[in-house]
Amino acid sequence: MADAIAVEGLSKRYRIGELQAAYGTLRESTSHLAKRLTGREHRPGAEEIWALEDVSFALEEGKALGVIGRNGAGKSTLLKILTRITTPTEGRAEIRGRVGSLLEVGTGFHPELTGRENIYLNGAILGMRRREIHTKLPEIAEFSGVEKFLDTPVKRYSSGMHVRLAFSVAAHFEPEIMLVDEVLSVGDAEFQARCLGRMEDIGAGGRTVVFVSHNLQAVAQLCDRVLLLEDGRAVMDGPSSEVVARYLQTVTGTSSSQTWADEATAPGDDLVRLRSVRITHTDGQTADFADVREAVGIELRFSVLREGPAVLPKIKLSSGGQIIFNAMDVDPRWNEPSRPGDYLTTAWIPGNFLNEGLVTVDAAVCSIDSPKLNHHVSVHEAASFHVQDPLEGDSSRGTFTGQWRGVVRPLLEWTVEESRP
Amino acid sequence: MSQARSTLEERARSARQATEDVSEQRIEVPPEVASPGTSRVTVIRPASRWPRLDVPELWHYRELLWTLVWRDVVVRYKQTFLGIAWAILVPAFTAFVYVIVFGKFANFPDGGIPYPALVIGGVLPMQYFASSLTNSSMSLAANLQLVTKVYFPRALLPLAAVIVPMVDFIVGLPVLIVLMWVYETWPGGMEVLAAPLFMGLALVTALGAGFFLSALNVRYRDVRYVIPVFLQVLPLLSGVMYAVHSIPEKWQWVLAFNPMTAVISGLRWSVLDAAPPNWWQIAVGVGVAVATFFTGLAVFRSSEPKFADTI
Numbered sequence: 209m210a211d212a213i214a215v216e217g218l219s220k221r222y223r224i225g226e227l228q229a230a231y232g233t234l235r236e237s238t239s240h241l242a243k244r245l246t247g248r249e250h251r252p253g254a255e256e257i258w259a260l261e262d263v264s265f266a267l268e269e270g271k272a273l274g275v276i277g278r279n280g281a282g283k284s285t286l287l288k289i290l291t292r293i294t295t296p297t298e299g300r301a302e303i304r305g306r307v308g309s310l311l312e313v314g315t316g317f318h319p320e321l322t323g324r325e326n327i328y329l330n331g332a333i334l335g336m337r338r339r340e341i342h343t344k345l346p347e348i349a350e351f352s353g354v355e356k357f358l359d360t361p362v363k364r365y366s367s368g369m370h371v372r373l374a375f376s377v378a379a380h381f382e383p384e385i386m387l388v389d390e391v392l393s394v395g396d397a398e399f400q401a402r403c404l405g406r407m408e409d410i411g412a413g414g415r416t417v418v419f420v421s422h423n424l425q426a427v428a429q430l431c432d433r434v435l436l437l438e439d440g441r442a443v444m445d446g447p448s449s450e451v452v453a454r455y456l457q458t459v460t461g462t463s464s465s466q467t468w469a470d471e472a473t474a475p476g477d478d479l480v481r482l483r484s485v486r487i488t489h490t491d492g493q494t495a496d497f498a499d500v501r502e503a504v505g506i507e508l509r510f511s512v513l514r515e516g517p518a519v520l521p522k523i524k525l526s527s528g529g530q531i532i533f534n535a536m537d538v539d540p541r542w543n544e545p546s547r548p549g550d551y552l553t554t555a556w557i558p559g560n561f562l563n564e565g566l567v568t569v570d571a572a573v574c575s576i577d578s579p580k581l582n583h584h585v586s587v588h589e590a591a592s593f594h595v596q597d598p599l600e601g602d603s604s605r606g607t608f609t610g611q612w613r614g615v616v617r618p619l620l621e622w623t624v625e626e627s628r629p
Numbered sequence: 630m631s632q633a634r635s636t637l638e639e640r641a642r643s644a645r646q647a648t649e650d651v652s653e654q655r656i657e658v659p660p661e662v663a664s665p666g667t668s669r670v671t672v673i674r675p676a677s678r679w680p681r682l683d684v685p686e687l688w689h690y691r692e693l694l695w696t697l698v699w700r701d702v703v704v705r706y707k708q709t710f711l712g713i714a715w716a717i718l719v720p721a722f723t724a725f726v727y728v729i730v731f732g733k734f735a736n737f738p739d740g741g742i743p744y745p746a747l748v749i750g751g752v753l754p755m756q757y758f759a760s761s762l763t764n765s766s767m768s769l770a771a772n773l774q775l776v777t778k779v780y781f782p783r784a785l786l787p788l789a790a791v792i793v794p795m796v797d798f799i800v801g802l803p804v805l806i807v808l809m810w811v812y813e814t815w816p817g818g819m820e821v822l823a824a825p826l827f828m829g830l831a832l833v834t835a836l837g838a839g840f841f842l843s844a845l846n847v848r849y850r851d852v853r854y855v856i857p858v859f860l861q862v863l864p865l866l867s868g869v870m871y872a873v874h875s876i877p878e879k880w881q882w883v884l885a886f887n888p889m890t891a892v893i894s895g896l897r898w899s900v901l902d903a904a905p906p907n908w909w910q911i912a913v914g915v916g917v918a919v920a921t922f923f924t925g926l927a928v929f930r931s932s933e934p935k936f937a938d939t940i
Contacts, residue, residue, distance in 0.1 A: 222938065288937070289673060290673070291779070291780055292671070292673060292780035293776075293777065293778065293779070293780055293937045294934070294937045294938055295673070295674075295675055295676045295934040296673065296674070296675055297675055298675060299675075300672060300673060300674050301672070301673040302670060302671070302672050302673070303670070303671040303672075303673065304669075304670050304671075305669070306669070307671070315774060315775060315778045315779055316772075316774065316775050316779070318700060318704055320703075320704050320707045320708060321700070321703065321704065321707075325700075325703065328696065329696055329700055332692055332693045332696035332697075333693065333696075333775065333779055333781070334779070335693075335781075337692060338692050338696075361707075
């Protein structure tokens with residue numbers, strides 16, 4: 209199938225001045241010009257920022273692409289260029305078909321005009337033909353639920369009616385390509401939910417979708433592929449689970465493995481030094497993300513520098529600021545006084561136990577001095593990984609695809625007694 | 630939080646459900662109506678260095694132009710008690726004041742046609758020009774929400790802004806016709822057919838200046854203060870309340886640089902059977918109008934890519 213969107217080396221440069229003093233008076237500007245001409249003010253060449261830098265991707269017809277990244281990473285700039293609100297500084301993009309965006313919901317609504325008049329106005333602004341609006345008018349009116357007030361000026365509408373009518377027009381626009389910026393979309397929870405619902409419809413209807421959002425769960429659900437932007441650059445483009453995991457790790461500043469090469473500067477005290485922490489799959493591969501159904505290993509490597517009291521490895525897993533559990537190796541071998549050497553330990557967390565989301569790992573080596581626990585080394589957020597459910601129906605959420613609460617998510621055995629009359 | 634999420638899910642589902650219900654009763658739309666843009670491939674590139682007016686694109690967006698014109702016409706007189714009657718009352722009242730002040734007290738020269746007819750022949754096109762210039766200069770800033778959220782050729786905004794006052798002009802014509810009837814000054818002959826051309830000249834001038842000033846107004850809001858001052862002086866320099874011929878010969882060249890002089894003296898000739906205008910003055914006026922148009926367009930098109938970033 210042909211590419212609906214092909215983007216090549218797209219870049220957008222802003223001058224800082226343009227962002228800060230968006231407009232000034234003629235006098236200010238002329239005095240700036242005078243200063244510049246007389247050389248009393250240097251050219252603001254250094255005050256340029258690239259909001260978008262050399263971004264390329266192609267999106268096949270009917271596919272959904274998520275775009276994630278921190279605020280200011282260039283997500284909105286990318287959408288603005290694709291919707292042609294602003295022009296790129298460099299690069300080019302080709303778009304096949306009519307483009308719509310939920311950014312435009314209610315754009316151009318005029319309070320003095322009636323609901324019906326606004327449907328025509330808004331439709332024309334979105335790019336619908338008059339005949340097309342005319343044909344769809346009954347549908348739009350019905351979907352909005354404000355049929356009775358179609359001949360009332362919109363200024364007398366409640367905000368809810370206003371949004372419903374606006375959304376209804378946008379929802380019936382039916383462009384081939386849908387660009388959605390969730391960050392900018394306004395409205396109450398219901399409206400947002402409608403947007404999401406409509407997005408899923410659109411995806412199902414074979415439409416091409418570009419979805420910009422902070423709601424990572426929504427992105428992962430709606431898009432197979434995700435583009436990660438960082439400081440205007442596309443740093444990753446791949447399957448949504450992998451990209452979302454990577455993004456979460458950059459946000460928390462953690463990764464799936466961490467190594468301290470130099471024993472002298474590695475965290476620890478005169479007895480124990482932590483050398484590395486790593487999250488592994490069952491096959492030993494480093495794991496940025498873990499399938500919720502499969503076991504995942506937390507590998508700790510540490511050096512004991514001298515003979516001393518008995519020490520043992522300990523981990524603490526947290527998610528969303530909540531402790532999931534603490535665990536330490538209670539094998540009798542750790543009861544012996546410690547002997548110098550390198551130790552490699554892996555704690556295996558069973559499949560179907562952790563819930564979805566980002567899990568951070570605190571790594572420690574302790575000695576027990578009841579009622580105290582003596583931490584010889586303790587590294588907060590030493591590593592992290594992302595647990596995700598491919599939604600194949602055999603995890604503990606079954607065929608349910610909605611929100612699943614809980615710190616853990618075990619797959620339990622259920623006993624059933626059935627009695628028939 | 631999570632509770633809210635799950636109800637959100639349900640709502641999303643019901644919203645979906647609603648869409649599906651609607652889609653079942655969807656009326657079949659002929660394919661060319663359903664998706665006029667299917668075959669359209671849009672290429673997004675950096676703004677070109679040599680701006681030009683993309684006429685095929687304007688044609689593609691013609692329905693939006695008419696919708697914007699329709700919106701402004703409808704909105705203009707909503708919530709006014711007298712409604713569209715204002716389009717008659719304003720020029721009639723202005724002309725009345727001019728006739729009393731300049732005709733009765735100051736005894737301005739009438740150039741051989743009844744003075745009230747002469748004045749209304751100047752007031753109507755001048756009022757058209759004044760609203761066109763003001764509206765088109767403010768058009769980008771006034772439609773900020775559109776400019777920052779949706780793409781369409783920005784030239785549509787000043788263009789719609791100079792078409793809307795044409796409706797007022799046409800509605801105001803009865804004032805002229807009544808005065809022509811009262812004073813029995815009917816057009817001399819076929820020259821009445823030239824009248825639309827002179828209005829076209831006013832439109833081109835206003836649009837050119839509108840392109841320039843609206844682009845400037847995006848960056849410098851000073852424009853909104855300059856225009857009223859300019860528009861107060863302009864009638865005096867365009868012969869609204871006097872016949873252009875009555876100005877001494879040695880100053881005629883000054884008036885020639887103002888296309889509105891050509892518009893007004895031309896309209897009086899074609900509609901009110903006044904003396905023919907100075908043809909060289911008309912030629913200079915047309916030249917100035919065309920130059921204004923292309924300069925304005927060039928400024929507008931070259932700053933167009935920055936509108937959304939600057940507004």
